[in-house]
Amino acid sequence: MHTLSPSTTQLPQVAHPRNPGMPLDLDWVAAVQANTSAIERRAATLGGRRSVKKEFQAAWLLKAISLIDLTTLSGDDTAGRVQRLCAKARQPVSPWMLEKLGMEGLTVGAVCVYHDMVETAVRALEGSGIPVAAVSTGFPAGLSPYHLRIAEIGESVKAGAQEIDIVISRRHVLTGNWQALYDEMCEMRAACGAAHVKAILATGELATLRNVARASLVCMMAGADFIKTSTGKEAVNATLPVSLTMIRAIRDYQDRTGVKVGYKPAGGIAKAKDALLYLALMKDELGHAWLQPDLFRFGASSLLGDIERQLEHYLTGHYSAANRHAMG
Numbered sequence: 001m002h003t004l005s006p007s008t009t010q011l012p013q014v015a016h017p018r019n020p021g022m023p024l025d026l027d028w029v030a031a032v033q034a035n036t037s038a039i040e041r042r043a044a045t046l047g048g049r050r051s052v053k054k055e056f057q058a059a060w061l062l063k064a065i066s067l068i069d070l071t072t073l074s075g076d077d078t079a080g081r082v083q084r085l086c087a088k089a090r091q092p093v094s095p096w097m098l099e100k101l102g103m104e105g106l107t108v109g110a111v112c113v114y115h116d117m118v119e120t121a122v123r124a125l126e127g128s129g130i131p132v133a134a135v136s137t138g139f140p141a142g143l144s145p146y147h148l149r150i151a152e153i154g155e156s157v158k159a160g161a162q163e164i165d166i167v168i169s170r171r172h173v174l175t176g177n178w179q180a181l182y183d184e185m186c187e188m189r190a191a192c193g194a195a196h197v198k199a200i201l202a203t204g205e206l207a208t209l210r211n212v213a214r215a216s217l218v219c220m221m222a223g224a225d226f227i228k229t230s231t232g233k234e235a236v237n238a239t240l241p242v243s244l245t246m247i248r249a250i251r252d253y254q255d256r257t258g259v260k261v262g263y264k265p266a267g268g269i270a271k272a273k274d275a276l277l278y279l280a281l282m283k284d285e286l287g288h289a290w291l292q293p294d295l296f297r298f299g300a301s302s303l304l305g306d307i308e309r310q311l312e313h314y315l316t317g318h319y320s321a322a323n324r325h326a327m328g
C-alpha cells in the first residue's frame, strides 16, 4: 500500500500575488549582515538530519518533481532534445509508477531553456499548462550590451516564455553599486511585463555571504518574483550556506513588506537526497507556503532522473540503471 501524505503531494491551487517591489532603501541594505560562521554551522547540521523514509520519502519526492524547472542549457541543444525534455516534463515518471502512486497528472514546475529554444518548448508543451522559462540577459555572464540584454527579455516574452530568468551584473554587487543593481533589476522586471522574473545572483561569484544577502534584498526591492542562486555555469553553484542566506533575506523582506518572494536553488542539485534536504530547509525556515511551485523551484537538469530511480526502488525494491531515466 503506497499511501502518500496529501499535504506534501497536493498540486498548486492558488497563485500568490507578484512582488510589486519598493523604493531602494540604502539604509536597510547597509544594515544587512551575514554571520558566515553561524550560517555555515547551521548548514552543516542540515546534512546530518534524519532522513524521511518509505512512503513519506516517496511523497516528498513527488512534491520535489512538481517543483523542478526541468532544464537544458547546453550549446548543443537541438529542437529534438528540447522536445524530448518537454515530453518528460509532461510525464516526469513512468505512467505505471504514477498510477501505482495515485499521482496521474503530475508534471514538473516548468521547462527552462535558452531563448532560441523557447518557441520549440512552447509548442511541445501546448495544452499542458507547464510554463516555459527562458534564461535571458546574456546568460550566463550577463555581459552583452545592456540594450541587447533588455531586448532579449522582450523577444523571449514574445516567443511565449511565461518566466524569465535574468542574470544580474555581478560587478554592481562587487563594487557596492546598489543603485545600479536596483535600476537594472527594475528595468529588467519592466521588460518582462506579465512574465514572472527570477533574478539569478550567480552567488559563486559574489565573494561573500554578506554580498549575497545584500544583492538578494536589492533584487527583491526592485520587484524580483524569485531570487535564484546560480546559472549552473559558475565554479560554485547552489550551496546550503548560500541558500540559508537567501532564504533569510526572503524572510526579512516578508517581515518588513508582507510580500512573499520565491526561491530557486540551481546548479549541481542532482540527487534525490539533496532535493529532500532543500525541501526540509524551506519548510523549517519559511513554512509550507514555500513548498509550492509559485514560491519554490529547483533549477536542475538531471535531478529528475535520480528521483525517478528512487521512486522505482520504493515501488519495486530494485534500482534500475541511471541511463534508463535519460532526460533529453
Ligand SMILES: O=C[C@H](O)COP(=O)(O)O
Pocket (backbone or CB within 6 Å): 071, 073, 112, 230, 231, 232, 233, 266, 267, 268, 269, 270, 299, 300, 301, 302, 303
Ligand atoms: O538553472 C539551472 C541550472 O543551469 C541547472 O544546473 P545543473 O545542470 O547543474 O542541474
